[in-house]
Amino acid sequence: MTVAEPARWGRALGQAGRATLHLFLAALLAFGLYLFITVLLITAIATVSVVGAWLLPETVLLIRRIAGAKRTLVTAWTGREIPEAYEPVTGPLRKRLRIAVRDPGTLTDLRWMAASYVYGALFFLALPLWPLGLVVDGVRCGLGRRAALVLPWITRLADVEAGWSEALLKPSPRARLAARVEELAATRTDAIAAHGAELRRIERDLHDGAQARLVALSMRIGLAVRAYDHDPRAAQRLLADAQDQAEEALTELRHVVRGIHPPILTDRGLIGAVRALAAISGLEVAVRVDGLEGEGVRAPAAIEAAAYFAVAEALTNAAKYSGADRASVVLERLRTGLRAVVRDEGVGGADESGGGSGLPGIRRRVAALDGSVTVTSPVGGPTVIEVELPCVW
Template identity: 65%
Template sequence: MNARVWIEWRATEQLLRAAGLALVSLLFLPVLIFTAVVALTGIGAGVVPETVLLLRRIAGFKRQEVERWTGEAVPELYGPVAGALGVRVRTALRDPATYRDLRWIAAHALYGWLLAYAAVIVWVVGALVDGVWAGGLGNRAVVLPLVGRLAALDSAWSRTLLEPSADARRSAELADRVEELTATRADAVAAHGAELRRIERDLHDGTQARLVALSMRVGLARRAYEKNPEAARKLLDDAQDQVEEALAELRHVVRGIHPPILTDRGLVGAVRALAAGSGLDVEVTGEGLEDARRPPAAVEAAAYFAVAESLTNAAKHSGSPTARVELARTPRALRVTVRDEGRGGADDSGGSGLLGMRRRIAALDGIVQVSSPVGGPTVIEVELPCVW
């Protein structure tokens, strides 16, 4: 069987499936009538969402058939039918997709049969032609081309009836975007709260305790100054040491908020300094960033901390002595890629630093992709929206 004949036999199969589905559509119409009657009486409202879900399954089967024939998927934009009975009924009745499916199933109960009957007529005509001219001329000249066109017509009509409108697609995209931003905002609030608690803990347990001890030593030194100058001098020396330790802890806290090295050296220089202290042999490239306008401070900080977390994980867990950091400028984003050739298996589902990285990046509407198959390599890609 050559390719053309195989395609046309597929068309025949498609039409037979359409005829079967048209029978299902025809049998489903009484179900719709029953649902409408019991819903109007008020005693069978619970039937409505179940009928709509069954309608979605039938329409979904037709979408699969259209995709099977054309190679292009037919999008479906359904609202979730879940929750209390009243919510499920309202969702089922207010969803525009419900009326698209109803329009399709009513039309398909008619044109599905018509196209199937037309295919039968075409096959009969082809058989009659074969009876006059031998060699299957009827099949080649009449049946095969027309059956393929009938199958294409069935798919085109079904796609037109089932495909969401442009407004519906825009509304669905907007709803998805709102849901995504809601989740992102929740993550950002959680990350912000965790960061505030960390800063408070560092200040309370470290810097504040040292400043209290410093105040006490200065007070003791002042009391002992006239009676025992040596003891006072010793207390002042200790106080000076504590001042230096408090300053070091304050620098550590500030570095966790926005590393000063970012302000001094820029992102590429800061990442190179970070790489130098990572304990790994790290190659850093900054494509298009050396002489470019600097990104906003929040974007720089997020990229810096992403690299810091990635290199820390690589040094602790990968077993690889080397890593590579690529910083690249794109027209509307800053892209960061960190790669190591270690053992792989990185997973952010357990609440690790990767999860914190995702939250920090998501707060800026960025994207984090982690590829870490067992055996390596581990590649972490970060993309942060940025207007240069």
């Protein structure tokens, strides 16, 4: 036996052990499904008799949990996540019954269960206890030819079982479409709510800021006109005050305009705008750009605005709450869109449920463009906010 052979056999044994555990758990789940037949029969009889119709939605929810356990088991073996696409079973009994019967996810789960009654029994009966015996025997004989044949067989068996389950548990195109429509409806609702909140904020800023100063400006000019003939000096003072009021009103208006769409985005692009944010953030911010520099490399205006506001909010949070004195911003061009990542080395523990964090606002703005936000902020730091926005370059 060469020096590399013990390590190779160790890896093979470890893989076979994981495969055996997967098959054992799959067999237990299959055995549990056979016990579940009693529940299905009771539900069918109760539903037909109408008296126990309420059992049907509850049984469907239980089936979803069983299918979810199987998805978790398969994901642990394959490393590929199997998505779920279910319509929530909520509301009055009539609505819950309709959803339980018509949801495409119910048909997918039932199809998997029916197939599991067939191939699950085979795997349960073929639980690789006898191959393990061969492995043990092979180890005693020095990991010989018999063990070399058995170890890959166990792994392939686990691959076949996981592959069948993955194929059966994947949501149907109809289910994925229904889930996507529901997601877009929720996103649309959030976008409308965010738009309404933004309009109210602009209205409030105009009313309390620029409008109030313009009213004061109008009064100063009116007083100056009346005082001009009999008290020119008083009129000059009033006009000087009016000029100050006009400058303050312009400042307020610029603030409101920046909140709608920062002019710096139009003038200098996203890179220049983010670097300007970094300069005034109060932190030492390193900005790294990947694939965005160059003539004519610009994302759509809405994408740049969303990325800009996300970075601005993240840097504001870092300056206010993190306790850090340094942060970093990465702007990266992806094949399918734009990624912006803000990281600070502060205390962490960012709470999205807090009213002052601004993170829900980032999520709403990004979701309206079908993007995603990932927040990682363990206690002790660091805090990393990653925004991905889809776009065509």
